[in-house]
Amino acid sequence: GAGVSQSPSNKVTEKGKDVELRCDPISGHTALYWYRQRLGQGLEFLIYFQGNSAPDKSGLPSDRFSAERTGESVSTLTIQRTQQEDSAVYLCASSLTETSYEQYFGPGTRLTVT
Amino acid sequence: AQSVAQPEDQVNVAEGNPLTVKCTYSVSGNPYLFWYVQYPNRGLQFLLKYITGDNLVKGSYGFEAEFNKSQTSFHLKKPSALVSDSALYFCAVRDPTTGFQKLVFGTGTRLLVSP
Numbered sequence A: 001g002a003g004v005s006q007s008p009s010n011k012v013t014e015k016g017k018d019v020e021l022r023c024d025p026i027s028g029h030t031a032l033y034w035y036r037q038r039l040g041q042g043l044e045f046l047i048y049f050q051g052n053s054a055p056d057k058s059g060l061p062s063d064r065f066s067a068e069r070t071g072e073s074v075s076t077l078t079i080q081r082t083q084q085e086d087s088a089v090y091l092c093a094s095s096l097t098e099t100s101y102e103q104y105f106g107p108g109t110r111l112t113v114t
Numbered sequence B: 001a002q003s004v005a006q007p008e009d010q011v012n013v014a015e016g017n018p019l020t021v022k023c024t025y026s027v028s029g030n031p032y033l034f035w036y037v038q039y040p041n042r043g044l045q046f047l048l049k050y051i052t053g054d055n056l057v058k059g060s061y062g063f064e065a066e067f068n069k070s071q072t073s074f075h076l077k078k079p080s081a082l083v084s085d086s087a088l089y090f091c092a093v094r095d096p097t098t099g100f101q102k103l104v105f106g107t108g109t110r111l112l113v114s115p
Helices: none
Strands: A005-007 A010-013 A019-024 A031-037 A043-050 A065-069 A075-079 A088-095 A109-113 B003-005 B010-014 B019-021 B024-026 B032-038 B044-050 B056-058 B064-068 B073-078 B087-094 B109-114
Touching: A005 A088, A010 A019, A019 A088, A019 A109, A031 A075, A043 A065, A043 A075, A075 A088, B003 B087, B010 B019, B019 B109, B024 B073, B032 B064, B032 B073, B044 B056, B044 B064, B073 B087
Parallel strands: A010 A109, B010 B109
Antiparallel strands: A005 A019, A019 A075, A031 A043, A031 A088, A065 A075, A088 A109, B003 B024, B019 B073, B032 B044, B032 B087, B056 B064, B064 B073, B087 B109
8 A cells, every 4th residue: 555655855945934844644544753864863753643632742843843734644844934954854654553563654855955 | 761872873794694783772661662774765664673572573674683671772683684785774762651652763873785
């Protein structure tokens, strides 16, 4: 079946502009996660959605970052007034339930802020 | 707070030789431990996990990992490396006692298998 998909695959934007990144989880997966991977570093947790529960936003680095999820479907990560330090690969993952152990990752969106 | 350390930025091994990629962790409770692999221009792929039970867990592509509670380690191993195993490997931990569902990842180890 289809895996996690993300769009766009690459995004180049000017400092100060807003960007929106999209994630389509695997159908039927109720849990969705966003991570950030800076060059040469591990993955940083950003935000977690589970069903209709309030999201866990504890990893969002600043109030310029926000995310939404429509039910158990698509999620969008929005970065307002982008800064050069926002340049990274943004990875989305989904899992069947919140207690499922494996997370399935999308290919990521490479964001470059010039 | 939970954390993961991967002490080696890169591991070099010749094809056919055994390989080990090291991982140590720190959590307050009993850990859930994972290994993921990242091939160039592709997302992370799940390799294996330890939740409970046997300390030696087997995963995809012939990889295995051994959970060692006393040493707080979860090293990834393979008896005979292939050139196609060359990739970036991430260890991750989840502390179920915190109620947090997020994974905490190490910084990754690049495995280079030479022909």
